[in-house]
Amino acid sequence: MKVATAVGARPQFIKLAPVSRALRQRHQEVIIHTGQHYDDRMSATFFAEMAIPTPDYHLGIGSGPHGAQTGQMLAAIEEVLLKERPDVVVVFGDTNSTLAAALAAAKLHIPVAHVEAGLRSFNREMPEEINRVLTDHVSAQLYCPTETAVRHLQREGVIRGVEQVGDVMFDVLLEAQPRIQQRAQALLPEFGLTPRGYILATIHRPANTDDPEAMRRIGQAFSDFGLPVLFPVHPRTRKLLERYGIAWSERIRFVEPLGHLDLLALASQAHQVATDSGGVQKEAFLLATPCTTLREETEWPETLEGDWNTLTGSRDAAICKALGRPRPAQLRHNPFGKGDAASRIAQSLHA
Numbered sequence: 496m497k498v499a500t501a502v503g504a505r506p507q508f509i510k511l512a513p514v515s516r517a518l519r520q521r522h523q524e525v526i527i528h529t530g531q532h533y534d535d536r537m538s539a540t541f542f543a544e545m546a547i548p549t550p551d552y553h554l555g556i557g558s559g560p561h562g563a564q565t566g567q568m569l570a571a572i573e574e575v576l577l578k579e580r581p582d583v584v585v586v587f588g589d590t591n592s593t594l595a596a597a598l599a600a601a602k603l604h605i606p607v608a609h610v611e612a613g614l615r616s617f618n619r620e621m622p623e624e625i626n627r628v629l630t631d632h633v634s635a636q637l638y639c640p641t642e643t644a645v646r647h648l649q650r651e652g653v654i655r656g657v658e659q660v661g662d663v664m665f666d667v668l669l670e671a672q673p674r675i676q677q678r679a680q681a682l683l684p685e686f687g688l689t690p691r692g693y694i695l696a697t698i699h700r701p702a703n704t705d706d707p708e709a710m711r712r713i714g715q716a717f718s719d720f721g722l723p724v725l726f727p728v729h730p731r732t733r734k735l736l737e738r739y740g741i742a743w744s745e746r747i748r749f750v751e752p753l754g755h756l757d758l759l760a761l762a763s764q765a766h767q768v769a770t771d772s773g774g775v776q777k778e779a780f781l782l783a784t785p786c787t788t789l790r791e792e793t794e795w796p797e798t799l800e801g802d803w804n805t806l807t808g809s810r811d812a813a814i815c816k817a818l819g820r821p822r823p824a825q826l827r828h829n830p831f832g833k834g835d836a837a838s839r840i841a842q843s844l845h846a
């Protein structure tokens with residue numbers, strides 16, 4: 496078959512890596528990059544680090560308001576699909592690039608396969624939640640990472656084409672595992688950090704970044720807790736923080752966005768991860784590093800089991816308390832599959 500894969504944002508490049516490799520063993524792949532993420536550190540770095548083939552189409556859409564961004568992608572992807580006529584279009588996760596590609600394909604009657612189907616935060620104010628629900632409902636093949644995801648789809652009446660294959664991010668983590676420890680040993684001294692002696696923070700959700708008071712409270716909690724905080728800053732967060740002019744504690748160290756292995760290495764040795772990212776919550780869980788999630792809800796409820804992850808929103812006292820909670824003693828049950836999600840998807844995919 497000719498399979499078109501559509502990506503645009505950082506987490507999608509990571510998910511594409513194992514899927515692309517598996518697809519190419521039995522199909523022809525055409526990669527479409529919308530250009531949603533365009534900075535080298537948000538895009539090119541990941542293609543190089545994860546040896547993802549160069550996209551066949553780079554649409555160069557870039558940033559913009561949601562409607563304009565999604566609309567431009569929709570038009571540009573439609574053109575590519577009309578030219579390439581793939582048998583199936585594979586989309587990943589929940590970004591505007593996901594929705595645009597899914598809609599473009601569905602309207603052309605090309606079957607859509609959704610990797611990471613069925614996730615729900617039940618918060619419709621998150622653009623990602625809208626993207627997930629709509630993408631699932633136009634998809635013909637729905638590849639769920641967990642049992643919870645399958646149940647969410649059932650409740651919405653989506654049953655046909657649903658398959659629980661496990662999480663492709665777990666595939667990626669398993670593959671990186673042998674290199675994580677060694678990378679951490681090199682990185683920690685570089686950043687002047689000690690094992691379990693720091694917090695790794697990532698913040699990019701509009702609910703936090705667009706609210707100066709929320710960012711101030713998060714900064715206050717980090718400062719009150721007292722451990723050094725390493726904070727790789729997403730470009731949108733950086734732009735906003737520059738505008739707010741918050742007086743950050745010296746304990747907080749802002750650095751450029753990290754490559755994926757470096758992020759895993761630093762997460763693996765942290766006292767805790769503090770994040771509002773979905774993917775990073777899960778990576779912390781899989782690396783057995785406790786996580787404090789700076790949101791009110793999560794689309795990965797499995798990570799909350801046994802106190803490995805805690806939801807605090809942006810309340811400073813709650814964050815500080817969560818950062819200080821004891822490390823869970825009990826072993827975690829891994830609900831994210833066997834690390835063979837990508838090959839299962841490649842096998843199951845059909846026109």
Ligand code: UD1
Nearest residue numbers: 504505506531532533534537558559590591622623730731
């Ligand atoms: C997007 C996804 C989000 C995902 C995140 C991962 C949507 C609705 N959101 O959010 O689900 O978790 O990617 O990082 O699709 N910018 C740059 N350089 C870049 C990319 C972005 O400077 O390479 C800045 C721009 O100011 C832009 C802002 O970041 O306006 C937002 O970028 P956008 O890609 O639209 O959304 P993200 O916040 O990255």
